[in-house]
Amino acid sequence: MKINIQRLMQNIERYAQIGKTGEIGVERITLSDEDKQARDLLKSQMTAAGLEIYVDEIGNMIGLRRGRQDVPPVAMGSHLDTVYQGGRYDGALGVLAGLEAIQTLNDEGIETEKPIALINFTNEEGVNYAPDMMGSHAFAQLGDLGKILASQSYDDPTKSVDSELQRIGYKGDLKCGDFPLDSFIELHIEQGPVLELEGTDIGAVEMVQGIYWTRYTIQGQANHAGTTPLQYRKDAGYAASEIIKFAGDYVRNSPTQILSTVGTISFEPNAINIVPDKATFTLDLRSVNLETLKDGQEAIDNFANDIIQNSGLSLERDEMVRFSPVQFDDGVVSLIADKAGELGLSVKRMPSGAGHDAQMMASVCPTAMVFVPSVNGISHNVNEFTKEEDLENGANVLLNACFELANR
Numbered sequence: 001m002k003i004n005i006q007r008l009m010q011n012i013e014r015y016a017q018i019g020k021t022g023e024i025g026v027e028r029i030t031l032s033d034e035d036k037q038a039r040d041l042l043k044s045q046m047t048a049a050g051l052e053i054y055v056d057e058i059g060n061m062i063g064l065r066r067g068r069q070d071v072p073p074v075a076m077g078s079h080l081d082t083v084y085q086g087g088r089y090d091g092a093l094g095v096l097a098g099l100e101a102i103q104t105l106n107d108e109g110i111e112t113e114k115p116i117a118l119i120n121f122t123n124e125e126g127v128n129y130a131p132d133m134m135g136s137h138a139f140a141q142l143g144d145l146g147k148i149l150a151s152q153s154y155d156d157p158t159k160s161v162d163s164e165l166q167r168i169g170y171k172g173d174l175k176c177g178d179f180p181l182d183s184f185i186e187l188h189i190e191q192g193p194v195l196e197l198e199g200t201d202i203g204a205v206e207m208v209q210g211i212y213w214t215r216y217t218i219q220g221q222a223n224h225a226g227t228t229p230l231q232y233r234k235d236a237g238y239a240a241s242e243i244i245k246f247a248g249d250y251v252r253n254s255p256t257q258i259l260s261t262v263g264t265i266s267f268e269p270n271a272i273n274i275v276p277d278k279a280t281f282t283l284d285l286r287s288v289n290l291e292t293l294k295d296g297q298e299a300i301d302n303f304a305n306d307i308i309q310n311s312g313l314s315l316e317r318d319e320m321v322r323f324s325p326v327q328f329d330d331g332v333v334s335l336i337a338d339k340a341g342e343l344g345l346s347v348k349r350m351p352s353g354a355g356h357d358a359q360m361m362a363s364v365c366p367t368a369m370v371f372v373p374s375v376n377g378i379s380h381n382v383n384e385f386t387k388e389e390d391l392e393n394g395a396n397v398l399l400n401a402c403f404e405l406a407n408r
């Protein structure tokens with residue numbers, strides 16, 4: 001069975017207009033007006049496809065296509081939110097290809113044994129509210145829902161997840177987790193260079209690396225840049241730079257795989273001739289190995305404590321996210337690889353470097369992911385691009401794998 005690629009491409013283009021930035025980029029931050037607009041469009045398309053719609057307390061949207069049996073559905077999905085200055089495929093592909101798979105079943109007049117569900121998860125990206133993968137995290141009941149709903153916007157502490165869900169009209173009634181699933185498959189762009197470099201069509205994703213997010217706030221004392229001798233300074237900016245350099249060096253010298261990124265930093269008062277009295281930065285630390293991840297975090301924290309000690313500075317650490325590496329279900333991974341093979345596509349079993357809703361769903365039901373190549377491995381960037389034939393291949397693998405799961 002094959003999806004309708006013209007319809008899928010038109011739909012991707014349609015969603016890419018909502019929050020369009022640059023030539024082909026998209027900025028659709030979670031719980032923003034653009035997020036609401038994309039959700040409203042999805043709701044109308046789910047309804048037109050004959051799906052029953054449910055919205056849960058964290059704003060996850062679920063569309064249900066009934067099967068012959070009244071049993072938990074096979075689910076597909078991903079997220080419609082993006083990062084700042086993001087691309088058109090990260091997240092949207094998994095939702096829109098899932099919708100396309102359902103529309104294809106409708107076109108063919110096919111009834112499946114088990115129902116099929118399509119899910120749009122809230123705030124996968126986590127660029128304005130922590131944690132990332134928020135909707136799937138809550139769906140899987142892995143965190144304290146009250147705390148998650150109270151999570152404040154990084155930009156504006158008067159806004160919480162709860163207040164913004166209500167504002168855009170997506171605070172639903174369905175209790176998080178009150179929607180048992182048979183299995184879950186997420187189609188996503190790889191967001192890295194491996195498939196393209198190796199000339200492979202499809203990634204059958206076996207695991208997702210662990211993610212630790214920490215915000216460090218260093219407090220010092222503002223003072224004159226010209227008159228304050230070095231030994232009398234409480235320079236929060238200089239201390240921050242030493243910790244940032246250590247985190248970068250640590251991963252570069254590590255014998256085991258680990259990545260560190262400092263993606264945000266701010267100084268106060270942020271003036272050219274004032275020693276900063278406050279420096280705030282975030283650390284994104286990832287590894288496929290939990291021990292490596294823990295060791296890295298500990299080493300960076302120990303170094304930060306050493307820098308702060310006897311300096312007159314103080315340090316606060318906010319552990320924003322602590323997600324361990326996750327293994328996917330071998331049966332679903334093999335099914336994805338088999339379906340790709342049946343479609344004449346080459347397959348590589350591989351880990352995921354990026355975080356995904358599927359990594360939360362792995363604790364709910366048998367789960368795995370399908371990857372398609374990213375041109376030049378670029379993502380979280382307005383120039384993120386995947387070729388049409390790769391989108392088509394990925395959507396066909398998703399359709400056929402879900403179809404088989406729904407008839408088992």
Ligand code: GLV
Nearest residue numbers: 125353354355356
């Ligand atoms: C999600 O996109 C992440 O990996 O940060």
Ligand code: MN
Nearest residue numbers: 090091124356
């Ligand atoms: Mn994504």
Ligand code: MN
Nearest residue numbers: 083090125380
């Ligand atoms: Mn992303």
